[in-house]
Amino acid sequence: MNPTLDRLRTRLAQVVDLRRVNSLLFWDQQTMMPAAGAAARGEHRATLDRLAHELFVADETGRMLDELESYAETLDYDSDDASLIRVVRADYEKARRVPAELRAEMTRAASEGLRAWMGAKAESDFAAFLPALERNVELRRRYIDCFDGYDEPYDVLLDDYERGMKTAEVRAIFEEVKHALVPLIREAADRDADDDFLRGSFPVERQEAIGREVIEAFGFRPDSWRLDHTPHPFAGGAAIDDIRITTHYRERDLDSFFATMHEYGHGLYEHQVARELERTPLGSGVSLGVHESQSRMWENLVGRSLPFWRFFYGRLQAAFPEQLGDVELERFYRAVNRVHPSLIRIHADEVTYNLHIILRFELEQDIVNGRVELRDLAQVWGERMDEYLGLEVPDDARGVLQDMHWAGGQIGYFSTYSLGNVMSVQIWERVLEDVPDLVEGFERGEFAPLREWLGENLHRHGRKYRPQELLERAVGRTIDPAPYLRYLREKHGTGALTA
Amino acid sequence: MNPTLDRLRTRLAQVVDLRRVNSLLFWDQQTMMPAAGAAARGEHRATLDRLAHELFVADETGRMLDELESYAETLDYDSDDASLIRVVRADYEKARRVPAELRAEMTRAASEGLRAWMGAKAESDFAAFLPALERNVELRRRYIDCFDGYDEPYDVLLDDYERGMKTAEVRAIFEEVKHALVPLIREAADRDADDDFLRGSFPVERQEAIGREVIEAFGFRPDSWRLDHTPHPFAGGAAIDDIRITTHYRERDLDSFFATMHEYGHGLYEHQVARELERTPLGSGVSLGVHESQSRMWENLVGRSLPFWRFFYGRLQAAFPEQLGDVELERFYRAVNRVHPSLIRIHADEVTYNLHIILRFELEQDIVNGRVELRDLAQVWGERMDEYLGLEVPDDARGVLQDMHWAGGQIGYFSTYSLGNVMSVQIWERVLEDVPDLVEGFERGEFAPLREWLGENLHRHGRKYRPQELLERAVGRTIDPAPYLRYLREKHGTGALTA
Numbered sequence: 002m003n004p005t006l007d008r009l010r011t012r013l014a015q016v017v018d019l020r021r022v023n024s025l026l027f028w029d030q031q032t033m034m035p036a037a038g039a040a041a042r043g044e045h046r047a048t049l050d051r052l053a054h055e056l057f058v059a060d061e062t063g064r065m066l067d068e069l070e071s072y073a074e075t076l077d078y079d080s081d082d083a084s085l086i087r088v089v090r091a092d093y094e095k096a097r098r099v100p101a102e103l104r105a106e107m108t109r110a111a112s113e114g115l116r117a118w119m120g121a122k123a124e125s126d127f128a129a130f131l132p133a134l135e136r137n138v139e140l141r142r143r144y145i146d147c148f149d150g151y152d153e154p155y156d157v158l159l160d161d162y163e164r165g166m167k168t169a170e171v172r173a174i175f176e177e178v179k180h181a182l183v184p185l186i187r188e189a190a191d192r193d194a195d196d197d198f199l200r201g202s203f204p205v206e207r208q209e210a211i212g213r214e215v216i217e218a219f220g221f222r223p224d225s226w227r228l229d230h231t232p233h234p235f236a237g238g239a240a241i242d243d244i245r246i247t248t249h250y251r252e253r254d255l256d257s258f259f260a261t262m263h264e265y266g267h268g269l270y271e272h273q274v275a276r277e278l279e280r281t282p283l284g285s286g287v288s289l290g291v292h293e294s295q296s297r298m299w300e301n302l303v304g305r306s307l308p309f310w311r312f313f314y315g316r317l318q319a320a321f322p323e324q325l326g327d328v329e330l331e332r333f334y335r336a337v338n339r340v341h342p343s344l345i346r347i348h349a350d351e352v353t354y355n356l357h358i359i360l361r362f363e364l365e366q367d368i369v370n371g372r373v374e375l376r377d378l379a380q381v382w383g384e385r386m387d388e389y390l391g392l393e394v395p396d397d398a399r400g401v402l403q404d405m406h407w408a409g410g411q412i413g414y415f416s417t418y419s420l421g422n423v424m425s426v427q428i429w430e431r432v433l434e435d436v437p438d439l440v441e442g443f444e445r446g447e448f449a450p451l452r453e454w455l456g457e458n459l460h461r462h463g464r465k466y467r468p469q470e471l472l473e474r475a476v477g478r479t480i481d482p483a484p485y486l487r488y489l490r491e492k493h494g495t496g497a498l499t500a
Numbered sequence: 501m502n503p504t505l506d507r508l509r510t511r512l513a514q515v516v517d518l519r520r521v522n523s524l525l526f527w528d529q530q531t532m533m534p535a536a537g538a539a540a541r542g543e544h545r546a547t548l549d550r551l552a553h554e555l556f557v558a559d560e561t562g563r564m565l566d567e568l569e570s571y572a573e574t575l576d577y578d579s580d581d582a583s584l585i586r587v588v589r590a591d592y593e594k595a596r597r598v599p600a601e602l603r604a605e606m607t608r609a610a611s612e613g614l615r616a617w618m619g620a621k622a623e624s625d626f627a628a629f630l631p632a633l634e635r636n637v638e639l640r641r642r643y644i645d646c647f648d649g650y651d652e653p654y655d656v657l658l659d660d661y662e663r664g665m666k667t668a669e670v671r672a673i674f675e676e677v678k679h680a681l682v683p684l685i686r687e688a689a690d691r692d693a694d695d696d697f698l699r700g701s702f703p704v705e706r707q708e709a710i711g712r713e714v715i716e717a718f719g720f721r722p723d724s725w726r727l728d729h730t731p732h733p734f735a736g737g738a739a740i741d742d743i744r745i746t747t748h749y750r751e752r753d754l755d756s757f758f759a760t761m762h763e764y765g766h767g768l769y770e771h772q773v774a775r776e777l778e779r780t781p782l783g784s785g786v787s788l789g790v791h792e793s794q795s796r797m798w799e800n801l802v803g804r805s806l807p808f809w810r811f812f813y814g815r816l817q818a819a820f821p822e823q824l825g826d827v828e829l830e831r832f833y834r835a836v837n838r839v840h841p842s843l844i845r846i847h848a849d850e851v852t853y854n855l856h857i858i859l860r861f862e863l864e865q866d867i868v869n870g871r872v873e874l875r876d877l878a879q880v881w882g883e884r885m886d887e888y889l890g891l892e893v894p895d896d897a898r899g900v901l902q903d904m905h906w907a908g909g910q911i912g913y914f915s916t917y918s919l920g921n922v923m924s925v926q927i928w929e930r931v932l933e934d935v936p937d938l939v940e941g942f943e944r945g946e947f948a949p950l951r952e953w954l955g956e957n958l959h960r961h962g963r964k965y966r967p968q969e970l971l972e973r974a975v976g977r978t979i980d981p982a983p984y985l986r987y988l989r990e991k992h993g994t995g996a997l998t999a
Binding site for chain 1: 518525541724740742743779
């Protein structure tokens, strides 16, 4: 063992511990904390964040990385040590470029932005949110100025969520997706809608029980996972063996069922990272896009597939006999796959969902490049919703104010949702090559082969490789929308969706 | 504002944040964490503990304290600033005396001790625990060696839990208590026992509901408190407005009801510390003894009093009509105050409880002074249980292995339980002087006067004063067993306990 590496690992373990604890504090805040604890919680989280950051960006970290350069050259590229030095060097250089004051200002503006957004959304009043948004955008511009060597300014923001991805690449992918989806949505929307039975009364306790049942079939183990309620579902946790997923139940529909499978996908990724990477900066999922490929896979490729429902539909009917007792499998399957333009991203179907993302991705670039004035944002939002989905936006709450991302300063984040969709099918096709009877297994409730393939080929690597490097290793090539579009056409095109 | 004090406060706020978060991690571990998360949790807690300690004992802290000395002299003794400088100086000088390596060894030995104890207790095998206990005792002896200026070595340990209290003082108090209680227990034990109805079947959900009802009557507010299940009840939390109390339910008895009131007392103390002291080392309860005076007050002086039961008994009967429907108030009151020697400290009645403590206090001194060999401890335990309570100890699990304190290196802790009992009645008598109709109020469910008196006279001061200094300010004199013994005699002596 190299003694400098040993010292570096000790320091990084503390950084990671502080970050993990901070993420547990977030979980606690969303699920357990009494409301009045919020002020102290904000201080506690800020302290952990600051201490982790100071430890990480200290000159000493850089000196150790410098000292380790020649050692790293003697190591196999794939080794944990070489990967650690390589990835930490990249993280360090990014982190060092941002002055502590700017970082603190961004954190404060994000927190104030979220507060302003909550109020503005409740009142459906974009103007009330505008000053906070302007502040966030101004700070992001200053953040971009800390960097150089990018092709276009938006690259800097994107890189925070999807390391190494360029705006131009995403733009090309999204152009292809957009052109394929617009006619597909038109075809699908022409079909009869028959999903009234998905709205009604689904008692929350039964939703929770059936949600737990499905993820236990997938691989949720109570000795190392938790499932809790929260207003805005997320997956988090404190460690590989301490995964916390959350979901939101509404009596009037079954959305929680799909949301729970979605969060299971995120949780499984974190749960299957190699144990050797625990307490290192490599010990978590590599990017939001790859993460989303995992959550979407369990939610859509598994959870909205006919083989899965052949296995599970009887149980769902038994949980909700009044609602589903008379609904045949095929009809149910068509209903949960209905394509129908709607206003709210998080409730959109798997096809139209991407247009919600593309709209935001384009707007974000327009904002960063100054092509759209922030004060016009609500109006431009309305115009594009009409153009892409043929919908009129009735108010700001169901329009530009629906998501919290921009309020928290997260500009550049949205595209990863659709990048995840795209990658999910590339990975899926590759799993099917290696495990030809994968889907037949679902009909018998067998999910271990999928879980294990993902663990072996994706999850265990944590952050060792850049996202596209990981994808190329796992499926043989970098991101490519063709498989995803083929999948959507086959599933949702004319004549499809029969059982 | 003094700029050095400003810098000191900033540093201390981080130390306190780390400690508060650590205590929340403990809460999470006991109530929420999936079992497999334990290993990572240990690392996370060790990191927070180490970082808090390093920040606190840094030379820089000492330099700031030195710089502040002349400033402190200009301040009113009672001011928050003077108190902060005074208390932090004392904490700092204690903390600096202990080398980092010894501290780390003690932490490790405590963690290994707890593991060994759990195994040994399950097997009821003291010999299996002996090596870990020897290690803990050896380290505590080395810890004592870090200090000087004490009257006897045990003073050093006691001071960690009850700052400023001397072994000789405790010994004198406990001698008085012991001599008063031995005949009292004999008298009480001669009376007929009529409490069979307290054992049976009390459904856990109803215990939880009624426990919540009683502490809500006391002042538990869900917007700033939580109540959860745990195997070993404790009170904790992250902030003044984020109090977490826990309790343990057993179907076969109603102990949880009293345990919940007990933890409420601890929680209320932390909840009523002055908000100005939040995020400073003064912002929590001052000692274990004073804390216990608060928990015992709500559990025993309120919760086992006749006026309280005049208010609440109807509700309890309604919750458990099969068990209590035919039991009259007076009979119930006598039963929950039954004095009866028993083997397990945590289930002992309020009178015999003190002999469990005195036994441990005496044994601890014998251990530290080498008058008892550790390998003989189980045997000596048995002899003293026979001497003090007339009981034969059937096995180690119900004897020397019943408590976890020594396993975790906490030697010197036990006496604070009885010191708390003693102080609770001194405080109680003083409250009665100020609020003469206090007890009549209980019959109408009015607990705010007690809560407010405690807040104003004890709780709000946090750690500003040493424990005995605080007591003297609140009740007019330092610790004195006379009121407590008078209370016990009046309540449990011959002819007492009638409604």
